[in-house]
Amino acid sequence: MKTPDTPENEQDRLETLRSIDILDTDPEERFDRLTRMAKRMFGVSIALVSLVDENRQWFKSKAGLDACETGRDISFCGHAILGNDIFVIEDALEDERFTDNPLVTGDPKIRFYAGAPLRYLDGNKIGTLCIIDQKPRVLDTEDYTMLRDLAEMAEGELAAIQLATIDDLTKISNRRGFVSLAQNSISLCARQGSPVSMVFLDLDKFKPINDQFGHAEGDHALITFADLMRQSFRDSDVFARIGGDEFVVLLTNTESDRATKIVDRFRNQVDAYNAEAKRGYDLCFSDGIVGIHPDQDSRVEDLLREADVLMYEKKLDNAQPTRLAKEA
Numbered sequence: 001m002k003t004p005d006t007p008e009n010e011q012d013r014l015e016t017l018r019s020i021d022i023l024d025t026d027p028e029e030r031f032d033r034l035t036r037m038a039k040r041m042f043g044v045s046i047a048l049v050s051l052v053d054e055n056r057q058w059f060k061s062k063a064g065l066d067a068c069e070t071g072r073d074i075s076f077c078g079h080a081i082l083g084n085d086i087f088v089i090e091d092a093l094e095d096e097r098f099t100d101n102p103l104v105t106g107d108p109k110i111r112f113y114a115g116a117p118l119r120y121l122d123g124n125k126i127g128t129l130c131i132i133d134q135k136p137r138v139l140d141t142e143d144y145t146m147l148r149d150l151a152e153m154a155e156g157e158l159a160a161i162q163l164a165t166i167d168d169l170t171k172i173s174n175r176r177g178f179v180s181l182a183q184n185s186i187s188l189c190a191r192q193g194s195p196v197s198m199v200f201l202d203l204d205k206f207k208p209i210n211d212q213f214g215h216a217e218g219d220h221a222l223i224t225f226a227d228l229m230r231q232s233f234r235d236s237d238v239f240a241r242i243g244g245d246e247f248v249v250l251l252t253n254t255e256s257d258r259a260t261k262i263v264d265r266f267r268n269q270v271d272a273y274n275a276e277a278k279r280g281y282d283l284c285f286s287d288g289i290v291g292i293h294p295d296q297d298s299r300v301e302d303l304l305r306e307a308d309v310l311m312y313e314k315k316l317d318n319a320q321p322t323r324l325a326k327e328a
Contacts, residue, residue, distance in 0.1 A: 002097040004078030009124065013081075014054055016124040020161055021180055023051060023058055030157045031061035034129065038150050039063040042143065044133040046108060049154055050077040050115070051127035060127075065108060074101055076132075080115035081125040086147055089113040091136035112137035116151035121159050129154045167241045169219060170226035178240035182250045182300045185238055186292065189252055196252055196292040197259035200307035202315060203245035204284045213280060225283055228273060232266045247285075248304065256291030263287050286315040 007013055017023070031049050038047035046064040050057045057077045058069040072078050076098070080087035092098040092111050104110050114137075115130035129151040139147070165177025173181060182198075189196045203225065210218035222245065229239050229247065238250040251259050267285070274282040288311030292298050 001074070001099075001101045002079075003073045004075060005082055007082060007125070012122075013124045013126060016120050016122055017051060017053065017126040020120070020126075020158065021184065022060060022158070022161060023053060025060070027061060030160075031154065032063070034150055034154050034157075035061045035063040038129065038131050038147070041146060041150075042131050042133075044112070044131045044137070046132035048077075048130050048132070049118075049127065050075075050130055051118075052077055052081055057127070064132075067108075070103065074103055076103070076110065076113045077115050077128045077130060080128045080130065081117050083117065086114055086116045086139075086144055087128075088139060090138055094136075108132065109134050111135050114139060114143075114147060116147050118151060118155050118158065120155070121162060126158070167226075170223050170241050172226045172229070173238070173240035175240065175242040178238060178242060178248060178250075179300045181238045185250055185252055186298055186300065189292075194253040195255045196250060196298075197254045197256050198290045198292065198303040198307045199249040199251060199259060199263055200288040200304065200311040201247040201249065201263075201285045202287075202311050203247075204286055204315065206245040209281050217279070220279075221281075221283060224273070224277075225270075225285075228266070228270055228283075232269050233262075242304070248307070256289055259289050259291070263289065286311050288312070288314065 035047040035049060038044075044064075046062070048059050048063075048065065049061040050059055052072060052075065054072070056069045056072050057075040059065070059067070062068075076087070076089065079097070089095055089098060089110075090112060092101065092104045092113065098104050098110075101110070110132050112133040112135065113130060115128035117125040118127045118129060120126050129147070131147065165173055165180065167174040186196055203221070206218065206221070209221055222241070225247065226241060229249070233239055233249055233251075236252050238252075239248065241247050251262060254262065270283050270285070288307040288309065290303055290307045290310065292303065
């Protein structure tokens with residue numbers, strides 16, 4: 001038996017796979033529909049949407065198979081993601097790479113395998129749409145075309161997961177994406193005994209920017225603010241635009257006192273941008289910060305509401321009003 005080789009871009013590939021936040025999620029009809037179609041169209045015993053993790057292949061959808069995952073070292077899909085086209089084994093018993101594979105000698109007794117690599121938005125191959133049978137098979141040209149078409153549909157569904165969690169304008173996470181990522185981060189920090197801080201940011205007097213300079217300039221202001229967040233906060237932090245002129249950041253391994261200093265540093269960065277850009281207005285914001293102790297059972301939505309209240313109290317004090325440029 002030959003263990004699958006490791007792709008040269010393995011670290012990037014795994015980071016892409018985990019960024020989708022799809023591993024170990026519940027079955028979804030949009031993927032189950034594809035495996036049912038594949039099983040029926042090709043008349044095979046098994047069809048899978050398989051995602052190749054570090055040490056396992058996990059099945060987002062499965063038709064004709066009870067197992068939820070198998071080891072990557074014995075997987076056929078681990079071989080399939082190494083190439084750019086469909087990986088086909090017409091008869092596993094006649095292929096020295098697989099003849100003594102436990103998936104061949106034991107259940108599900110694979111004889112035929114065909115897997116089309118699934119590419120994500122960044123081009124990384126994160127898994128396959130594959131068909132499996134317990135007797136040898138040969139694919140013709142039309143079969144290849146149909147399997148590629150089904151794989152493209154699966155890729156579209158995977159992309160939709162990401163697009164549904166990304167803000168169209170700023171290209172950072174939206175509220176849905178933030179809630180999912182932030183809850184995972186909070187749970188991880190709780191297990192590690194690390195503090196977390198939630199920061200709610202709201203642009204001050206954003207409406208006058210739209211009114212005086214137009215909505216295109218308002219969009220530019222939002223995009224710029226998001227870009228400044230990317231530059232200022234760490235890769236381990238989770239940040240998002242959750243609606244209108246409202247943004248939020250989850251600072252991991254950070255107590256509230258330190259979070260205040262981080263927000264002050266970000267404000268200085270925004271002020272530096274204002275001084276250089278001179279677009280006729282200044283970007284300014286109010287903030288609300290909530291500290292989360294490791295032993296707290298915290299829900300993201302509750303923390304957002306608490307941080308929003310604190311932010312609004314500061315906004316009422318006009319701590320950071322937006323200064324529109326005076327006409328010369």
